[in-house]
Amino acid sequence: MSFANPSSGAPVDAMRSTPREGEGASEPSGLSPAQPFSRAERAAVYRAIETRRDVRDEFLPEPVPDDVLLRILQAAHCAPSVGLMQPWNFILIRDPRQKAAAHDLFTRSNAEAEALFEGDRAALYRSLKLEGIRKAPLNICVTCDRSRGGPVVLGRTHQRDTDLYSAVCAVQNLWLAARAEGVGVGWVSIFDPDDLRPLLGLPSEVVVVAYLCVGYVDRLYPLPELEAKNWARRLSLDDLVFEGRWGRRDAVD
Numbered sequence: 001m002s003f004a005n006p007s008s009g010a011p012v013d014a015m016r017s018t019p020r021e022g023e024g025a026s027e028p029s030g031l032s033p034a035q036p037f038s039r040a041e042r043a044a045v046y047r048a049i050e051t052r053r054d055v056r057d058e059f060l061p062e063p064v065p066d067d068v069l070l071r072i073l074q075a076a077h078c079a080p081s082v083g084l085m086q087p088w089n090f091i092l093i094r095d096p097r098q099k100a101a102a103h104d105l106f107t108r109s110n111a112e113a114e115a116l117f118e119g120d121r122a123a124l125y126r127s128l129k130l131e132g133i134r135k136a137p138l139n140i141c142v143t144c145d146r147s148r149g150g151p152v153v154l155g156r157t158h159q160r161d162t163d164l165y166s167a168v169c170a171v172q173n174l175w176l177a178a179r180a181e182g183v184g185v186g187w188v189s190i191f192d193p194d195d196l197r198p199l200l201g202l203p204s205e206v207v208v209v210a211y212l213c214v215g216y217v218d219r220l221y222p223l224p225e226l227e228a229k230n231w232a233r234r235l236s237l238d239d240l241v242f243e244g245r246w247g248r249r250d251a252v253d
């Protein structure tokens, strides 16, 4: 599998849709034209966003072919990052013994999490499937190298965690590209991330951002599984948008 630099090679080109008239042609300023997408292109983008799901149990056993995996990782690698730091790495975990070890860590942490709920809520928690570590043919650990780019990174000085936010942007790109490829992704955070360090051989400056279960799916919940199973509900967007100040709903003229 080739992981060519996005600026240099075919893998990213293979991911791109056909350029539209005028696109790609630089003006003297170095800028390229940037028209809105066509209606069909927009629909595809919003469809990926709206139908992306966190997958726990629907993974099919077929491996994700290298070319598909490469496109998904290239999408992740196109993410924005503070100071163009690109702090991410992607550790591909396919060995069933390594997955079993990760699953053991999940089981231990999940028992601690379960103990925090009582009564009906505890019973409901126990009924939820919250990982697909062993069922998914591939696990990917997305990490953040907090030392990349040196001690001073443009944009990070006053917001130290922007390197972590950047790595999360890569996760979201990966998740959406995977949806478009028919590949499901499930994020597992019921771990102490430090427990994963020895399993993955992480150096001290590298932290775990996301442990992802990845594999083809042919069925997905039409809404978040936690909503389908009455654990939580999606909030109304109207309640989350303010005008100028926290809590203000109406525009002030």
Ligand SMILES: Cc1cc2c(cc1C)N(C[C@H](O)[C@H](O)[C@H](O)COP(=O)(O)O)c1[nH]c(=O)[nH]c(=O)c1N2
Pocket: 052, 053, 054, 055, 056, 129, 130, 131, 187, 188, 189, 190, 223, 224, 225, 226
């Ligand atoms: C940072 C982070 C961490 C986790 C998650 C997500 C994110 C963003 N989610 C998935 C989460 O439950 C899910 O995204 C929401 O319930 C919404 O569902 P959809 O993603 O829309 O399907 C998740 N799910 C799960 O079953 N076990 C887990 O440990 C986690 N951890």
